[in-house]
Amino acid sequence: MSSPSSFFSPRRVLIIAQSTVTQLVRMKIFYFLAPVALLFLGLQFFDAIWFEGPEALMPEQELRMHKNICLGTMMLFTSLFAIVSTALLIPGDIEDRTLYTILCKPVPRLDYLAGKLLGVIVVLFIAMLVMDVLLVTTLHFRTEEKLLQTTEYMVKIGYPEREIAAGRAEIAAHGPTILLQFGVLSHFLKACVIAAVALLISTFSTSTLFTIATSVMIWIIGSFQSIARDGLFNDASFGEAPSWADKIVGTLISLVFPDFQLFEAISDAAARAEDVLYSDVGQLLGLSVVYVGIYVVLSWFVFSDKEF
Amino acid sequence: MSEVAAVRVKNLVKDFRGPFRGKKVHAVRDVSLKIAPGEVYGLIGPNGSGKSTTMKAVLGLVAPTSGSCAIFGKNSTKVDSRGEVGFLPENPYFYKHLTAAETVRFYGRLCGMRGRVLRDRIEEMLELVGLQEARDRRLKGFSKGMLQRIGLAQALVQDPRLVVLDEPTAGVDPKGSREIRDLILTLKERGITVFLCSHLLEQVQEICDRVGIIHGGVLVNEGRLDDLISLEDKTELILENASSVLMEQIRELVEVTHGVNLVSEGQARTTLESLFLRETQGASSQEGRRQRSGKSRKRIIR
Ligand SMILES: Nc1ncnc2c1ncn2[C@@H]1O[C@H](COP(=O)(O)OP(=O)(O)OP(=O)(O)O)[C@@H](O)[C@H]1O
Ligand SMILES: [Mg+2]
Numbered sequence: 001m002s003s004p005s006s007f008f009s010p011r012r013v014l015i016i017a018q019s020t021v022t023q024l025v026r027m028k029i030f031y032f033l034a035p036v037a038l039l040f041l042g043l044q045f046f047d048a049i050w051f052e053g054p055e056a057l058m059p060e061q062e063l064r065m066h067k068n069i070c071l072g073t074m075m076l077f078t079s080l081f082a083i084v085s086t087a088l089l090i091p092g093d094i095e096d097r098t099l100y101t102i103l104c105k106p107v108p109r110l111d112y113l114a115g116k117l118l119g120v121i122v123v124l125f126i127a128m129l130v131m132d133v134l135l136v137t138t139l140h141f142r143t144e145e146k147l148l149q150t151t152e153y154m155v156k157i158g159y160p161e162r163e164i165a166a167g168r169a170e171i172a173a174h175g176p177t178i179l180l181q182f183g184v185l186s187h188f189l190k191a192c193v194i195a196a197v198a199l200l201i202s203t204f205s206t207s208t209l210f211t212i213a214t215s216v217m218i219w220i221i222g223s224f225q226s227i228a229r230d231g232l233f234n235d236a237s238f239g240e241a242p243s244w245a246d247k248i249v250g251t252l253i254s255l256v257f258p259d260f261q262l263f264e265a266i267s268d269a270a271a272r273a274e275d276v277l278y279s280d281v282g283q284l285l286g287l288s289v290v291y292v293g294i295y296v297v298l299s300w301f302v303f304s305d306k307e308f
Numbered sequence: 309m310s311e312v313a314a315v316r317v318k319n320l321v322k323d324f325r326g327p328f329r330g331k332k333v334h335a336v337r338d339v340s341l342k343i344a345p346g347e348v349y350g351l352i353g354p355n356g357s358g359k360s361t362t363m364k365a366v367l368g369l370v371a372p373t374s375g376s377c378a379i380f381g382k383n384s385t386k387v388d389s390r391g392e393v394g395f396l397p398e399n400p401y402f403y404k405h406l407t408a409a410e411t412v413r414f415y416g417r418l419c420g421m422r423g424r425v426l427r428d429r430i431e432e433m434l435e436l437v438g439l440q441e442a443r444d445r446r447l448k449g450f451s452k453g454m455l456q457r458i459g460l461a462q463a464l465v466q467d468p469r470l471v472v473l474d475e476p477t478a479g480v481d482p483k484g485s486r487e488i489r490d491l492i493l494t495l496k497e498r499g500i501t502v503f504l505c506s507h508l509l510e511q512v513q514e515i516c517d518r519v520g521i522i523h524g525g526v527l528v529n530e531g532r533l534d535d536l537i538s539l540e541d542k543t544e545l546i547l548e549n550a551s552s553v554l555m556e557q558i559r560e561l562v563e564v565t566h567g568v569n570l571v572s573e574g575q576a577r578t579t580l581e582s583l584f585l586r587e588t589q590g591a592s593s594q595e596g597r598r599q600r601s602g603k604s605r606k607r608i609i610r
Contacts, residue, residue: 007387015417019403026405096401101462104367104395105418108387307370 012107013115020119024085029123033130036077040070040134044142059146060273063174066142067271070135071183075267077131078124078191079219086120086198087211099308110300113199117296120195128188135184136176143175173273182281183270189288190263194219196295197258203302222260225253258291312381314470314501315343315366319375322361322525335361337525338375343503343518345380345469348496350516350533351505358525359505360398363474366503367395379470391419394463398474400455402462404448408439411447412461419466433461438487452479460488464495471495473504477511489515542571 043066090113093099102112147168154164198215205211262284269276322336336358343349351359364370366377368384382389402411412433416426434440437457442450447458456479463471476492477485485508492502492515506512512519513533520530529536547554555573562570 012418015414019406019414023403023405097397097399098402100364100369100397101395101400101402101415101459102418103369104390104393104397105415105466106387106390106420107418305371308364 007108008110008114009108012111013118016102016107016112016115017118017122020089020116021122023089024119024123029081029085030127030130032077032081033127036073036131037134039073040131040138043069044138059150059171060174063139063143063146063171064271064273066139067135067174067180067183070131070139071187071267071271074128074131074135074184075187075190078128078187079194080216081127082120082124082191082195083198083212083215083219085123086117086195087202087208087215089116089120090199090202091205091208091211094308097308103308109303110296113203113299113303114296117196117199117292121192124188124191124195128184128191132181132184136180139176139180143171146171177273179270179273179276181270182276183267185281186263186266186270186284189284190260193258193260193288193291193295194222196292196299200295200299200302203299203306218257222258223264225257225259225261262287311345313342313378314345314347314380315341315349315503316378316381317341317362317366317375318377320362320365320372320377321374322358322365322370323373334525336365339522339525339527340375341520341527341530343501345501346496346499347518348492348502348516349504350512350519351503351522352507352509352512352519353505353522357522359522360474361525362522363395363472363503363505367393367472391466392469393472394466394468394470395472396456396459396463396474396476398478399452400459400462402447402455402458405446407444407446408434408450408458408461409443411458412465415462416465421466429465429467433465436464436491437461438484453481453484456480457484460491468500470501470503473502475506476504477506477508485511 093102099112103109150167150171151164154167159167194215197218198211201214201218202208202211205214262280266276266280266284318340320336320339321334324333324335326333339358339362341349351362353359361370365372366379366384368377368386368389371385377384379389379393403414406414409430412430413426416429421429431440434443437460439454439457439461442454447455450458456476460473460476463473473492476488480488489511492504495502496515502515504512504516516533518531519533519536521528559570559573562568
C-alpha cells in the first residue's frame with residue numbers, strides 16, 4: 001500500500017469530491033433542471049402575441065428579454081443550489097457521524113473541506129453547462145427567427161442593402177455570442193464564491209437552517225453591496241472625498257461580504273450585448289479564485305479546531 | 309518495554325464546555341493507559357463514564373484538554389497517526405446513498421488503496437462481515453446490525469495494525485455478536501492490537517487480555533483479566549450425573565475439613581447467550597449437543 005501523505009493530497013480531494021458528486025446526483029438534485037428547461041423552452045413561444053401591433057418590441061429588445069430572463073434564472077438557481085447543497089452536506093455529515101469515520105482515516109481536514117467544495121462546484125458546473133446549452137439553443141432559434149422576420153420586413157419596405165446588413169448585425173449581436181458566455185461564466189463564478197461562503201458558515205453553525213439563512217443574506221448583501229456602500233458613504237459625505245473611517249468600514253464590509261459588483265457588471269454587459277474587456281474577465285476569474293481561496297482557508301481554520 | 313506501545317494515553321483530561329459558557333462536563337479526568345502491540349484491551353464502565361471520549365481522543369477526533377494520546381508513538385492530533393488504525397464508532401452511520409461495496413471502496417480509497425488490491429480487499433471484507441448478499445444494496449435500507457458490520461468492514465479495510473472498536477456488538481444479534489467475537493480473536497492471532505469497549509461483560513471476559521474499568525472519567529481499576537477476576541480462595545467443581553448419595557458424601561467431607569466452607573451448590577446453568585444460540589441455531593451444532601447432554605450437571609463452589 002502506498003503510504004498516504006499526511007498533508008494536502010489532490011488525489012484524496014478528488015476522491016471526496018467524487019463521492020460528493022455521487023451523493024448529490026443520487027439526491028436527485030438534477031431534477032430541478034426540468035422546470036428550468038420548461039421555462040427556457042416556454043419563452044420560445046412567448047413573443048407571438050407581442051410582435052404584431054403598435055406595442056411590438058424591437059427584435060433586439062425581445063432577444064434581450066429572453067437573455068435577461070434566462071440568465072436571471074440561471075443565476076438564481078445556481079446560487080441557491082450552491083447554498084442549499086453546501087449547507088446540507090457538512091452539517092449532514094456531522095449529524096450522521098459519517099465524519100468520524102472519514103476523519104479517522106488518514107484524511108486531513110483541509111482535504112475533506114476542499115473535496116466537498118469541489119464536488120459542489122463540479123455539480124454546479126454540470127448544471128450550468130446544461131442550462132447554457134439550453135440557453136444557447138433556444139436563443140439560436142429565436143435569433144434566426146428574428147433575423148428572418150426582420151429581413152423579410154426590411155426587404156418589403158425597401159431598405160437599402162447596407163442598412164439591412166446593419167440591422168441584421170445588430171440582431172445577431174444579441175444572439176448566442178461569446179459575450180453571452182462571459183455572462184454565464186460570471187454567474188457560475190458567483191455561485192462558486194457563494195458556495196465557499198456557505199462552506200465557511202457551515203463549519204461553525206450548528207444547523208442547516210442557520211447556514212442557509214446567513215448565506216442567503218450574505219449573497220443578497222454582496223449583490224447589492226456597491227449600491228449599499230454608495231448609499232451609506234457617498235450620500236453622507238456629499239461631494240467630499242470619503243473619510244478614512246468610511247474607507248475602513250467599506251473595506252471591512254467588502255472583506256466580510258464578497259463584492260459581487262464586477263460579477264454583476266459583466267453579466268449585465270453580456271445581457272445588453274455591450275463589449276466586455278478581456279482584462280475584466282481575467283480580473284473576475286482572479287477575484288473568484290481569491291475569494292474561494294480565502295473562504296476555504298478560513299473554513300479550515302475554524303474546522304481544524306472543531307470537535308465532534 | 310522496549311517496543312513502542314500501540315496506544316499510549318498519558319494523563320488524559322477532557323472537559324466539554326456547555327453552550328454559552330455553561331457548566332463544564334468533565335468527561336475524562338486524568339486517564340493513563342498503555343496497550344502493547346498484539347494485545348486485546350477492553351475498556352468497560354457505565355454509560356457516560358468517558359469510554360467513547362477516550363477513544364475519540366486516541367483517534368484525534370477531540371482535542372485533549374490536557375494530557376496526550378499517541379498511536380504507535382505518533383501523536384493523535386497529527387494526521388499521520390491515523391494511517392494504521394481502523395475505527396468503528398458507536399452507532400456508526402455512513403452515506404445512505406452508497407451500496408455496501410461502494411462504502412468499503414470509498415474508505416479503502418481514502419486510505420490510499422486502489423486497483424486490484426482494493427477490489428480484492430472489498431470482496432474479502434464483505435465476506436468477512438457476512439454482507440456479500442447485500443453488497444449492491446444501498447445502505448439506506450440497512451438494519452442497525454448490518455450497519456455495524458459494514459462499519460467493521462470499513463475499519464479493517466486497509467489492514468490496520470490497530471483496531472479501535474466502540475461497542476462493536478451493539479445491536480448485533482447473538483449469532484453475529486459471536487461472529488464478531490471470533491473475528492476479534494482472529495485479529496488477535498494475526499497480531500493486530502484491539503482496543504474495544506463494550507457492555508457485554510461476558511464477551512469482554514472471553515476475548516480481552518487486559519481490562520480497564522472507567523467510572524466517572526477515572527480509570528478505577530486496570531490489569532490482566534486473569535488477575536482481575538480470579539477468586540484465589542475459591543474453587544469451582546462441576547459434576548456430571550452426580551447421585552444424591554455422592555452429594556451427601558461430599559457435603560459431609562466438606563463439613564469435617566477444617567477451614568473449608570461450602571459457598572453454594574446447585575444445578576449448573578448454561579448462559580442466556582448460549583441458550584438463545586441453541587434455540588435459534590437448531591440442534592445440529594456441537595455446541596448445542598454438548599449443552600443438552602449436560603442436563604444433570606451439578607455445580608459446587610467451595
Ligand atoms: N460533544 C460533547 N459535548 C458535551 N458533552 C459531551 C460530549 N461528548 C460526551 N460528552 C459527555 O461526556 C461524558 C462521557 O461521554 P462518553 O460518550 O465518553 O460516555 P461513554 O462511556 O461512551 O458512555 P456510553 O456507554 O453511554 O456510550 C458524558 O457525560 C457526556 O455527556
Ligand atoms: Mg460510548
